[in-house]
Amino acid sequence: MSSSSYCSTVIGLLLAFLLGGSLCNAQLSPTFYNETCSNVSSIVRGVIETALLTDSRIGASLIRLHFHDCFVDGCDGSVLLNNSDTIESEKEAAPNNNSLRGFGVVDDIKTALESACPGIVSCADILAIAAEESVSLAGGPSWDVLLGRRDGTTANRTGANVSLPAPFEAVDILKQKFSDVGLNTTDLVALSGAHTFGRAQCLTFSARLYNFTGVGDSDPTLNSTYLATLQGICPQNGTGIELTNLDLNTPDTFDNIYFSNLQTNEGLLQSDQELFSTNGSDTIDIVNNFSANQTTFFANFVVSMIKMGNISVLTGTEGEIRQNCALVNAATYGSDGLLHSSI
Numbered sequence: 001m002s003s004s005s006y007c008s009t010v011i012g013l014l015l016a017f018l019l020g021g022s023l024c025n026a027q028l029s030p031t032f033y034n035e036t037c038s039n040v041s042s043i044v045r046g047v048i049e050t051a052l053l054t055d056s057r058i059g060a061s062l063i064r065l066h067f068h069d070c071f072v073d074g075c076d077g078s079v080l081l082n083n084s085d086t087i088e089s090e091k092e093a094a095p096n097n098n099s100l101r102g103f104g105v106v107d108d109i110k111t112a113l114e115s116a117c118p119g120i121v122s123c124a125d126i127l128a129i130a131a132e133e134s135v136s137l138a139g140g141p142s143w144d145v146l147l148g149r150r151d152g153t154t155a156n157r158t159g160a161n162v163s164l165p166a167p168f169e170a171v172d173i174l175k176q177k178f179s180d181v182g183l184n185t186t187d188l189v190a191l192s193g194a195h196t197f198g199r200a201q202c203l204t205f206s207a208r209l210y211n212f213t214g215v216g217d218s219d220p221t222l223n224s225t226y227l228a229t230l231q232g233i234c235p236q237n238g239t240g241i242e243l244t245n246l247d248l249n250t251p252d253t254f255d256n257i258y259f260s261n262l263q264t265n266e267g268l269l270q271s272d273q274e275l276f277s278t279n280g281s282d283t284i285d286i287v288n289n290f291s292a293n294q295t296t297f298f299a300n301f302v303v304s305m306i307k308m309g310n311i312s313v314l315t316g317t318e319g320e321i322r323q324n325c326a327l328v329n330a331a332t333y334g335s336d337g338l339l340h341s342s343i
């Protein structure tokens, strides 16, 4: 079914109406690769399943890559690009540097897809599919990923520094950064629920443990037992790169326990806990709702993921299908027209 006919089905229209028209991008379609790479999802899933055998965290890392891609100049695979003559890599932006991971698995997926259907599947779509497969493999919802994104030929390091949310920012700032890319407060809370799996380094939350307001204090919204646990994991003279689980109760499972953690003051990042602990915030009711009902959380999470995956996508003849996710094609094929070694 073409993207236009998909979007004009009764269900598509109804969902588009309910979601403010943003669910169905005019050019993305769940059936985009049906004729050209029909096994794309199972190939992506297979590579992730293999990676999970030795790295239980990899699914979390992959969905984060999709988020950091989409928030910076749209879902165009720009986050995957290495530095080159023309590219100031987003990998070196503060929110990404020494923290984004999973690039090797993306390369493995690309290699598997190039072998099955050469030159067809974009790196931006790989990230969108990998996000969905990772959630589903961790016990979360499955959904039809809209496909047909093309890869950008530019990166925006400054944009990554400015647009990506930081873990110490207040709810109003987080809302603004989501609103800047067309996402609302429900999207903010639902997508923050991705912190139901994966890890964070101590440096992203240690101010909460030792120096919250600059006078050697801790964050008063931190549960005292959890505070002591975290101080044990992150000593004051530590390196800051020690890891702990974003969800202390079910660290590798995609469920709604993240939200009950917030209700017991056991959110790891300040930006997590604020969703529940900021007085008068309209995020509190949403947290309570998602904590009470996992089905509601999953339904909202899927809607928000699809909205995020639609941010400023390149389609049709825009951009390119990269040969190597870390390089624009002009860098892969030199000015002599020959294929150069990739990384």
Ligand code: HEM
Binding pocket: 057, 059, 060, 061, 062, 063, 064, 067, 098, 099, 100, 101, 165, 166, 167, 168, 174, 188, 191, 192, 194, 195, 197, 198, 199, 200, 201, 202, 204, 246, 269, 271
């Ligand atoms: C609301 C604003 C957000 C902030 C401030 C934020 C911040 C962070 C930080 C600081 C980390 C730890 C990074 C590290 O220590 O290496 C992290 C990890 C993670 N984030 Fe977020 N995040 C936000 C929203 C999201 C969204 C929207 C998603 C996905 C839909 C997401 C998915 C993840 C995942 C899965 C991890 C764990 C990654 C891993 O284990 O490799 N985050 N986030």
